Amino acid sequence: MAEWVTLAEAIAANVHDGETVALEGFTHLIPFAAGHEIIRQQRRNLSLIRMTPDLIYDQLIGAGCAAKLTFSWGGNPGVGSLHRFRDAVENGWPGPLEIEERSHSDLANAYVAGAANLPFAVLRGYTGSDLPRVNDKIRSVTCPFTGELLAATPSVRPDVTVIHAQKADWKGNVLLWGILGVQKEAALAAKRAIVTVEERVRELNAPPNACILPSWVVTAVCEVPRGATPSYAHGYYDRDNVFYRAWDRISRDRDCFNAWIKANILETEDFAEYLQAVLQ
Amino acid sequence: MSVACTSDEMMTVAAARMLRNGAVCFVGIGLPSTAANLARLTHAPDAVLVYESGPIGAKPPVLPLSIGDGNLAETADTVVSTPEIFRYWLQGGRIDVGFLGAAQLDRFANINTTVVGSYKNPKVRLPGAGGAPEISSSAKEVLIIVKQTKRTFVEKLDFVTSVGFLSGGNSRELAGLPGNGPAAVITDLCILRPHPVSRELEVTSVHPGVNRESILKSTGWELRFAENCGETASPNSVELETLRDLKERTAAAHGVEGDAA
Numbered sequence: 030m031a032e033w034v035t036l037a038e039a040i041a042a043n044v045h046d047g048e049t050v051a052l053e054g055f056t057h058l059i060p061f062a063a064g065h066e067i068i069r070q071q072r073r074n075l076s077l078i079r080m081t082p083d084l085i086y087d088q089l090i091g092a093g094c095a096a097k098l099t100f101s102w103g104g105n106p107g108v109g110s111l112h113r114f115r116d117a118v119e120n121g122w123p124g125p126l127e128i129e130e131r132s133h134s135d136l137a138n139a140y141v142a143g144a145a146n147l148p149f150a151v152l153r154g155y156t157g158s159d160l161p162r163v164n165d166k167i168r169s170v171t172c173p174f175t176g177e178l179l180a181a182t183p184s185v186r187p188d189v190t191v192i193h194a195q196k197a198d199w200k201g202n203v204l205l206w207g208i209l210g211v212q213k214e215a216a217l218a219a220k221r222a223i224v225t226v227e228e229r230v231r232e233l234n235a236p237p238n239a240c241i242l243p244s245w246v247v248t249a250v251c252e253v254p255r256g257a258t259p260s261y262a263h264g265y266y267d268r269d270n271v272f273y274r275a276w277d278r279i280s281r282d283r284d285c286f287n288a289w290i291k292a293n294i295l296e297t298e299d300f301a302e303y304l305q306a307v308l309q
Numbered sequence: 310m311s312v313a314c315t316s317d318e319m320m321t322v323a324a325a326r327m328l329r330n331g332a333v334c335f336v337g338i339g340l341p342s343t344a345a346n347l348a349r350l351t352h353a354p355d356a357v358l359v360y361e362s363g364p365i366g367a368k369p370p371v372l373p374l375s376i377g378d379g380n381l382a383e384t385a386d387t388v389v390s391t392p393e394i395f396r397y398w399l400q401g402g403r404i405d406v407g408f409l410g411a412a413q414l415d416r417f418a419n420i421n422t423t424v425v426g427s428y429k430n431p432k433v434r435l436p437g438a439g440g441a442p443e444i445s446s447s448a449k450e451v452l453i454i455v456k457q458t459k460r461t462f463v464e465k466l467d468f469v470t471s472v473g474f475l476s477g478g479n480s481r482e483l484a485g486l487p488g489n490g491p492a493a494v495i496t497d498l499c500i501l502r503p504h505p506v507s508r509e510l511e512v513t514s515v516h517p518g519v520n521r522e523s524i525l526k527s528t529g530w531e532l533r534f535a536e537n538c539g540e541t542a543s544p545n546s547v548e549l550e551t552l553r554d555l556k557e558r559t560a561a562a563h564g565v566e567g568d569a570a
Contacts, residue, residue: 056377104436157472
């Protein structure tokens with residue numbers, strides 16, 4: 030059964046140095062509040078997994094939380110580069126970052142395989158691409174029925190997955206809608222799942238077939254209003270495109286980035302205080 | 310009636326014209342999304358736009374800034390999960406046209422979006438593959454929209470992220486890729502198509518006001534012109550007004566142009 034706790038308690042109890050961590054959300058519902066709390070609690074040597082690292086991993090990488098990144102598209106959507114990610118890969122700042130690079134299709138399949146308790150994913154992909162040359166985890170398997178050669182890659186099995194959703198009821202049953210990305214698969218593939226939500230409600234009132242994570246597959250649930258901003262929560266608030274563009278300037282320079290992390294994350298108590306700080 | 314336009318507008322309009330009405334199109338963000346939506350708003354109202362974040366049949370009123378903007382979900386026929394998009398719809402063989410961009414492209418329309426320089430010590434680390442490797446292999450055909458310069462049109466790619474015709478000839482067929490590969494590359498200077506036998510890109514249509522010399526100067530290999538190479542029709546007033554309206558609406562909604570990426 031999911032336990033209702035504060036985000037600080039959820040991260041302290043469930044995210045440990047050196048663990049494999051997936052914070053998922055495909056443009057929509059990116060769990061920024063949880064990412065900030067991981068930075069605030071100064072976790073180190075994390076092996077991060079995420080299809081689109083986005084600003085959330087740019088922040089974690091630049092703040093020195095990550096030793097490894099598994100990903101498939103590392104840009105600032107609609108803006109350009111992720112400067113902290115690039116600085117880590119190109120110059121090893123603030124420390125060396127091991128990268129394991131895959132395609133979207135591969136990682137999506139690998140989360141499905143993880144959720145299905147299978148050791149590897151199989152897909153028709155990578156033929157002719159150089160990616161298998163630089164990632165020895167991308168291998169192949171022959172179909173025992175047709176003889177077709179298919180790509181095989183290890184399933185994703187995080188120690189902990191963190192997602193953001195719209196609602197949870199008092200028992201901790203979670204409801205999300207809109208663009209769902211790989212969140213359900215990522216939560217089910219992990220040993221532990223933390224969910225932050227916009228609001229805690231008495232009843233979900235969801236129709237059949239809605240995307241619901243039952244309380245008993247969730248480890249901790251936390252009420253964090255606006256917890257996905259500057260990404261968005263469908264039905265609650267829009268994507269903060271101005272911040273996505275501002276991040277290009279904030280993150281371009283190491284000192285500017287460090288000052289921003291210090292003032293807005295390390296020196297704030299929680300996400301509510303962060304929101305006040307950035308709104309000022 | 311033709312109207313004066315910029316080379317970027319010519320590129321977008323020329324790319325939009327390639328998308329036939331009713332086609333199911335897997336759309337990359339940026340220039341491909343602009344062109345696909347222009348097609349939907351002009352000659353191809355029944356084109357089905359599929360975005361890798363999950364919307365199928367999206368009809369966004371303004372251009373999305375990211376691949377997963379809320380207006381894609383709100384206007385879609387259905388929204389499915391990202392694994393489902395790649396497994397059932399792309400790999401399942403439901404996509405007619407993959408619409409892609411590129412950072413580097415070679416004469417066989419292979420694409421690099423990974424690194425400039427070596428992989429281990431890159432000069433420039435680019436965003437990476439995203440959905441492109443499987444789109445380029447599984448879509449029935451591929452359209453590529455990219456600005457043409459010596460830096461993008463290179464003799465040899467620093468990294469092959471997604472494949473076109475591999476080493477040319479029948480090498481794509483021999484590799485067993487399900488889709489037919491790139492049908493056209495649309496740039497701000499011209500339209501290129503693969504030669505039917507060698508599969509090497511050749512110029513089949515030059516945009517108005519562009520001379521052959523400037524196309525050659527913007528290409529890193531010895532580029533050929535097709536025997537029947539013609540001139541691209543200028544944008545008509547409907548195409549141009551629709552494109553400009555779309556971009557204005559987008560700028561007003563986002564405070565930025567939708568294909569700024």
